[in-house]
Amino acid sequence: MIKLKVNGAARQFDGDPEMPLLWFLRDELNLKGTKFGCGMGLCGACTVHLNGKPARACSTPVSAAANATITTIEGVSPDGSHPVQIAWQDLDVPQCGYCQAGQMMSACALLAKTPKPTDTEIDTAMNGNLCRCGTYLRIRAAIHKAAELTASNNPPKPAPKATRAGARLLPTKGSKK
């Protein structure tokens, strides 16, 4: 029996431990936001956070997520109020939209670590996420905008000493940390 936490809820799985996390999320938990693109960790459409770090759910066996904390796009904020989600909507980033959940998960992980990233830092963090429609310029602009939104929501204060794994997402507007 594999136990793990997904978007704050305790979950368990007793099927094939080699099954990729992606199918556990999509077909067992019905969290369809995480997408299947390549099955080999090449495109990033399946990006989730595993203990706060971006991971490719399509090539992460469920067994590798045992006792881990997983965050999917549904866990970023259900109402689209997270700065990354706001920026993505405001700049009308998506064309087909299929890669964007994965893009946003990578962006959230970047911003949690680097609140005000440069273009180069963004490119480095995002190069594993492919966009077949080619919306990269807007994705980059949206990451800058999300950083600004976060900065204006959260005036600078001393960094917390330690953050729990899985709590590294940017705080949503008005959220209490």
Place this chain on the structure above:
Amino acid sequence: MKKTNINRRSFLQVTALASGGFMLGLYPKVAALAQSRPTAENALLPSDFISIASNGVVNITSRNPETGQHSLNMLPMLIADELDVDWKDVKIVRPNADYKYGIQFTGGSTATPNNWDPMRQVGAAARQMLIAAAAQSWGVATAECSTASGRVLHKASNRSLGYGELAAKAAMLPVPDLKSLKLKDPKDYKIIGTTTNDVENKDIVTGKPIFGIDVTVPGMLYAVFQKTPVFGGKAISANLDAIKAMKGVKHAFIVEGKPNPSNFPNYLNDDPGLEAGVAIVADSWWAAQSAREKLEVKWDEGKWATLNSVDIAKKADELSKQPAARTLRKDGDVEAVFKSSNVKVVESQYIFPFIAHAPLEPQNCTAHYKDGKLEIWSTSQTPQIGRTIVSRLLGMSESDITIHMVRGGGGFGRRLYNDYMCEAAWISKTVGAPVKVLWTREDDMQHDYYRSGGFQYLKAAVDNAGKLVAWQNHYVGYGEGETFTHAGQVDGGEFPSRFVPNYLMQATVMPLGLKTGALRAPRSNVYSWVYQSFIDELAHAAGKDPVQFRLELLSQGTPGGMNAERMIGVVKLVAEKSGWGKRTLPKGRAMGIGFHYSHRGYFAEVAEVTVSANKKIKVNKVWVAGDIGSQIINVGASENLTQGAVVDGMSEMLQEISLRNGRVVQSNYHQHPMVKMSQTPPIEVHFLKTNNTPTGLGEPALPPILPAISNAIFTATGERIRTLPITKQGFSFA
């Protein structure tokens, strides 16, 4: 987005809505037409597109499939502006596939030309009836009434009524004659020409299940389908009993498929629809896919199992040295010009590969066959055609097949074809349960309708004044007899037909065991690279600036086809915006230009590149100038789509699908790469508004970027790229 499911009852003039409002029932006389394919767009019923709730919320149906082009927004924008309602009051409804909506087709950059008039007319007709209803209520002349923000106004008496209050009455009124409709003066547009963000953005950013792959139906099983690895092959036997014994597997069976035609069908309309293979159906997709890993199939690979790309290339080279099989156009006498002493002759061959569509969402479809009826959830770009093909395959009446349109994770032409729909329908009918068929990326890349590869053998001459005087093209492509493979054809209109007095267009075809199809800007996406690269060679041979040479060429055209004036306009604009010829660039850094006319759109693009000693190309910046008529409908989306076209075109310079023993070699994105964020240049987009009816944007912005970059590489390095992908000559994007 509000999704409604109002049954079509347009025979009634007024239909009560659950929300307490009323549908406007216009044109009831022609309602019967909706039972069959419309013969003309004026058979459209506004009541099928607009319903107004009593609270003033306007539901507008967006008839086209959406795979990322923003047509989901664009079509309702046209209706809403003429209806004169505020965009915030609009709720967009996605319909099923139904001929009552006219043509539901996403492809060929047709959304704008097919909808510009009809959708505006739908909005204007409804507005006119609402005015008539208000005028009648007030006992005033309609001419005294105006509209604004979903209200009819009578300014003389300072009265107004909301559309929600008027809808019921309006629906009872006689319908206006289509010819009597007055459309807005463009200066009065309030929605057209603005930016509206995709109405599904919130669903996208919160991970809602809106894509084809996300569809779930109660009792649904999951299927994988191992297709014949070689085109036209058959499964003779398989270890089905062992597969069926595996955990979670419910069914495993051989699918005979439909015989592949010996000639080259137009796959869009005449797809046999079902390849041969083995279907595995399980209670989860992972169970089905895991079982597939153990699947052992004995194949009859058929006659194409010896097809190899290297042999094809050799054969093309041989054919190029022989007289062409067919002449498609002959003007003047190219041979005589080539023999004359006062011209400079240039000869080149351009070679381009098959490439795959590879939209990020792999092909999938959910189907539920029950009691002689079939329900399908599909991302198809051509749901109506898909229904016809499925009805042929299963021997069903089209009226027994319902197709729900679901957002597609990219199309690029792949979803014009409906093979996944046929598979899901066939498997669901066979097992008697709802089934979701989901392809792996490998399935998707190895069973595509590929952009056709080809070989173009070019020879041309410039005279002493540097003017292009002769052009000869021998295209060696694929097909049989006089039939080219689908979307891999050439014709007598290939550029620079009509712009050069001595012109010869010829073709020879080779047999091919592979499906081909339309990829975003079919033919243009690579012929542009061929023609505009060779024209660049000629400009250099003539000792002329590449922009100047092109402008002179464009000014010597004869009437027919592309409008040279419009192309001259965008070439000049892109030269101006990019500062062409105005800047001195250091060694290894240069600009290149390309232009192309396709899908009614005129585009010229300039790329500035830096090429390192080890042939790494950094595209520093791209400028795009486009002329798609008098009006950009959705400003923000048009920029997004154009920038995406440039990125897409860059990716195509890296891609190749090749054959070994009849099988596609490439299987996933590591072998068929896409440009990444760090490789994406700033892309400046300019539209030249001209007095022409607005046309589409999905495709025409793509083709010129390939030659623009290729030509810049030549100027930077002195090396001409004549084979794609660029990696064949050692180049790559930094």
